[in-house]
């Protein structure tokens with residue numbers, strides 16, 4: 701009979717130093733000009749920055765969203781993470797998730813938990829001396845990128861300059877513009893802007909559109925038909941990410957790939973999109989890693 705340690709007793713989580721401090725800061729960064737999509741307008745972006753320290757290393761995490769998330773970290777989350785085993789990120793994430801039961805897991809709490817969670821994963825990687833990608837598990841050696849903007853409120857010159865800058869200046873072979881103006885109420889201008897984008901970027905650049913949930917299900921199917929006239933290959937949030945059945949129905953009937961998930965707040969939300977067959981590409985923008 702073996703006299704060695706029981707399985708699991710030598711795991712890295714057992715040997716980690718305690719998290720010494722958790723700090724959160726928030727920043728409001730003005731955009732260079734007013735921006736809008738089909739369902740929202742804004743002139744600044746909020747950023748949450750979290751720093752966690754252990755054994756001489758610092759982990760950095762961030763999320764974007766309302767600055768009030770930084771207050772939630774300070775008031776409700778930091779004391780749960782300070783003193784915890786820096787190697788046991790999932791346990792800290794679970795403690796944070798349980799603590800926001802009465803606050804509400806989605807929205808602000810998810811933004812706050814995500815920023816801390818990312819900082820803890822970064823800290824763990826630094827303590828182990830490995831790249832974060834290697835710690836989590838790297839699936840691909842690289843990823844394709846696209847230029848994302850093409851805001852509804854841009855005039856023709858702003859749109860031309862932005863798209864031309866990405867494609868002809870930065871040599872980015874994919875771009876994305878917003879559609880779904882006024883919750884789908886100005887489809888004529890949507891089409892004019894898609895036509896303009898194709899004209900500016902030429903035939904060989906991939907063209908993506910994002911409706912930010914602005915269309916109805918039937919309207920999105922009709923829009924999906926004319927998007928093909930302009931070679932659009934990516935139709936993001938034709939309806940809300942909170943409507944998996946609608947997304948699945950649209951995906952069945954349009955040629956462009958359907959993408960959604962930016963407003964999934966938890967991994968369970970994302971699993972529901974996959975289970976419904978709602979997306980060709982699942983976007984993970986706000987869920988915590990853990």
Ligand SMILES: [Mg+2]
Pocket residue numbers: 910912936937962
């Ligand atoms: Mg989007």
